[in-house]
Amino acid sequence: MARTTIKDVSERAGVSVGTVSNVLNAPHRVAPDTRERVLQVVSELGYRPNRTARGLQARRTYLIGYLLPARELNVNTALDSFLHELVSTASPHGLEVVLFAPQPGQTELEGYRDLIRRGGVDGFVLSETNYDDPRIALLAGVGFPFVSFGRSLARDPFAWVDVDGATGIGDAVRHLLGAGHRRIALVAWPEGSESGDDRVAGYRRALTRAGVTPDPRLEVRCLNGVDQGKEAWRRLSLLDSPPTAVVAVQDQLAIGVLLEAQSMALQLGVDLAVTGFDDTPAGALLGLSSVRQPLRDVCRLLVEHLVHRIEDPWADPGHDLVRPELVIRSSSGADVINSPRPWARSELHRYRRRHRR
Amino acid sequence: MARTTIKDVSERAGVSVGTVSNVLNAPHRVAPDTRERVLQVVSELGYRPNRTARGLQARRTYLIGYLLPARELNVNTALDSFLHELVSTASPHGLEVVLFAPQPGQTELEGYRDLIRRGGVDGFVLSETNYDDPRIALLAGVGFPFVSFGRSLARDPFAWVDVDGATGIGDAVRHLLGAGHRRIALVAWPEGSESGDDRVAGYRRALTRAGVTPDPRLEVRCLNGVDQGKEAWRRLSLLDSPPTAVVAVQDQLAIGVLLEAQSMALQLGVDLAVTGFDDTPAGALLGLSSVRQPLRDVCRLLVEHLVHRIEDPWADPGHDLVRPELVIRSSSGADVINSPRPWARSELHRYRRRHRR
DNA sequence: GCGACCGGTTGAAACGTTTCAACGCCGTCG
DNA sequence: CGACGGCGTTGAAACGTTTCAACCGGTCGC
Secondary structure, eight states: OOOOOHHHHHHHHTSOHHHHHHHHHOGGGSOHHHHHHHHHHHHHHTOOOOHHHHHHHHTOOSEEEEEOOOSTTOOOTTHHHHHHHHHHHHGGGTOEEEEEOOOTTOOHHHHHHHHHHTTOOSEEEEOSOOTTOHHHHHHHHHTOOEEEESOOOOSSOOEEEEEOHHHHHHHHHHHHHHTTOOOEEEEEOOTTOHHHHHHHHHHHHHHHHTTOOOOGGGEEEOOSSHHHHHHHHHHHHTSSSOOSEEEESSHHHHHHHHHHHHHTTOOBTTTBEEEEESOOHHHHHTTOEEEEOOHHHHHHHHHHHHHHHHHOTTSOOOEEEEOOEEEOOGGGTSSOOSOOOTTHHHHHHHHHHHHOO | OOOOOHHHHHHHHTSOHHHHHHHHHOGGGSOHHHHHHHHHHHHHHTOOOOHHHHHHHHTOOSEEEEEOOOSTTOOOTTHHHHHHHHHHHHGGGTOEEEEEOOOTTOOHHHHHHHHHHTTOOSEEEEOSOOTTOHHHHHHHHHTOOEEEESOOOOSSOOEEEEEOHHHHHHHHHHHHHHTTOOOEEEEEOOTTOHHHHHHHHHHHHHHHHTTOOOOGGGEEEOOSSHHHHHHHHHHHHTSSSOOSEEEESSHHHHHHHHHHHHHTTOOBTTTBEEEEESOOHHHHHTTOEEEEOOHHHHHHHHHHHHHHHHHOTTSOOOEEEEOOEEEOOGGGTSSOOSOOOTTHHHHHHHHHHHHOO
8 A cells, every 4th residue: 555665765775765866867876786776676666756746846747638629519530549649659758648628617728727727737739729729829828838739820839730631632632633533522611710721722722733723613611510511412413513523621521422422322432432531430431531640640749849848948839740641442433342323323313303493 | 937836825815824725625724814815815826736746745646547448459439428528527526537558568457557656646447347357456456446437257346337238238129129020130249248248148138038039040249340240240141031130239240230231232220120339420320229328427427436446445345337228210210211122122132042052 | 195076875955735733812711 | 810722823744756965985186
């Protein structure tokens, strides 16, 4: 029950506690034979310095805070893998990840502020950062170490890592262009989100560079969600000349498009190609091609930047933009899994005849 | 930069630090007017006691540890919601959740042991507990507070909370029986997992109680996974008289069954009813009926038990079994979403003719 | 032969709390 | 009027580290 302390070690090794501490933190200062003896006792007793005591003296906690984003507007569908990577990349730096949520009746910002005041963490990792995120103003304002997964238009310089969504979507577009598609639609979130607008820009740029003029009628805007994706495809399918491919800025939207198209008896990868973003398990299940965020790299960089901020809060904050990877599956024609259905096209025609005003 | 300490408060309020501490922790001991004055200063300065210092003296950390289960064998597909509920139920008790992973080259058990030695947490929450889990022997052995999500055959008594999988599966079976099904198959994991065996037992019991004799040929065993589910349905469909309903012990298996049945052009909810377990987003998307674990209740109970263990490690560990809820969707005939396909049956027959030896 | 220096070690202070024995004051009772 | 109690407050110790000035014994240089 009683934990073994540095004092136990020092007594047993016949040295002072200062010496034991030196053996552990500055071995070069202590004579080789003393060092050996102390290390021997340390391993016999299985001694590990107490984090709390060490933290009190060093004014550190060896913890980094991550506020769990509210469940409802959960765009970050990859929370699971994100946390995994974050925790395992933080670990070698002697850091652990503390999850927290605002107390009931507290705003998110108050949650951050409270944790700072209580001296609860050494720094924060933010995610789902958006334009002019108030958290950045708060943290940069008080000079508290943090790093953001996602860029932001903020006056203060700050450390961030982001996925190059524009290039990712561009890769999807180029993949579809390469497969012969020319009428490539976009299903995107409403204007005003950092990552959303970035992806839209990538779509337009890729088309333009390939000599295809982006057609505004092929750009549908809606909130995230499977149902919204279905609705989006319904609207696209009623156009004079419907698209042959759809690029969605998120898997859920893509899944909606895909399901709705299937229910119109369209053959995915043949009649219609679809791509998503985030490479979610649900999407993978349905054979959805998707842009995968390299979360391992992202987390490695996040932790590196954060460690720098903690160690030297005065240095210039750095940042990184990492390139995602397009995972090609059957939804964009990789290898067709379902058997062809010759009546698919006529189904689409029937649907359109019924619904066009 | 310099945080405000209890000393700042005491000086400004013209009292000793002891008094400030009493105001915060034992207000009845201090005179009302002093109390007011101190509280006034506390709120002016936004003072919050430093967790590290408080923890050092109390020999506590106010943190509970959760080891992120290895990604590969991730049965706990609801990690996201689980953590959400865990964090928000722990918060009112003044506890935060620390995630950790074994250092590279360390076993899981060493990860736990290390954290105990370093005095890193006040207690652990275990999940994915299995028969005779070595973590339970370790923690119960050294008398370290913990609570387990999942029962286990362990010699030592320990605190746990579990979902009554048997009853959950039983509910699914009764639902199908009520819809008129009699040949109800089971797709389950291989024998030897605590929760798996529990669910199998629930399946058999529900059938027996309803006067239907369980047919061993209708029980398929396979590892978790969508592909395994597909394979399971292929085997079931080749039986002399195939089942009209399938109960799976997990959503991924159910999804496999469902997808494979669809690819045979069976109409879900009409030709074949399917139920899963865990109510995953992917399942919900496909209209899969599923047994939902009441994670909020589970986490509330987990935290309560753990707090008791921490406060009074000598008391008898308690436990709770909570009943899950069956969510009925179209896969078991709730409201059929697809239009009927008259040729479905003949497709099945064609398939069977082709594949039976 | 003496001071300076150097490597190794020690002891004490400090980190920010809580706890608790001791103290001072005031009113009450004998 | 002195002893006693009770209430409110204080001061110091303790929690387990790290850090750092000081110390000690030995060696070197002059």
